[in-house]
Amino acid sequence: MLKKSEMFTLARNVLGIFSLYGFQKTSMEDIAAAAGVSRQSVYKKFGTKKKCYEWAIHTYLEDMYLRIFTHLENNEADPSLTLMNVFDTLIGDAIEISSNPHGPKTVDDVLKATHASPEDWPLRFRSRLTDFLICHDLTSKNNAHGVAFLLIAAGKGLLLEETSREQFLKDMNLIIESIKK
DSSP, X not given: OXXXXXXXXXXXXHHHHHHHHHHXXXXXXXXXXXXXXXXXXXXXXXXXXXXXXXXXXXXXXHHHHHXXXXXXXXXXXXXXXXXXXXXXXXXXXXXXXXXXXXXXXXXXXXXXXXXXXXXOHHHHHHHHHHHHHHHTTSSOTTTHHHHHHHHHXXXXXXXXXXXXXXXXXXXXXXXXXXXXX
8 A cells, every 4th residue: 555645646647647648648658667567467457548547636636735734734834935935845846747638637636626526626725825924924814805815826837938947946035025014
């Protein structure tokens, strides 16, 4: 049985393969190689490429949001550093995926799955981010929901603009510093 962190790595690797070759051209052999298992194991576990793709997206999202919520619950860390960790978790891997030939389509599929999820991750994230901003006195209570929305929108905007995780982190830091009272 794989640990949660291993599941995320596996899902991230599988999404990486789909972002390289596209859904149509990714073979079960490609998936097996990315996962470090036999092609038969992939067939046995998922049955179809589509089910494997859906699993990878869901597992990736579940782990990503779990890590984001864990960051937001950590009241010991510097709030600016926490926000950087949150947005690196939200956007950092996605930048690496989106820079591949079929990455934009893969990221689009992940975003669609996020908003269609029964877990309501985007709403829970915005709510927890709002609470974090208020708790750490980074903005007024009246503006916190709008600032949370602005940070999320800015991060997604940078996803479209940036070609490296390093540049994203630099620009996201500039945005985070600008929202402080």
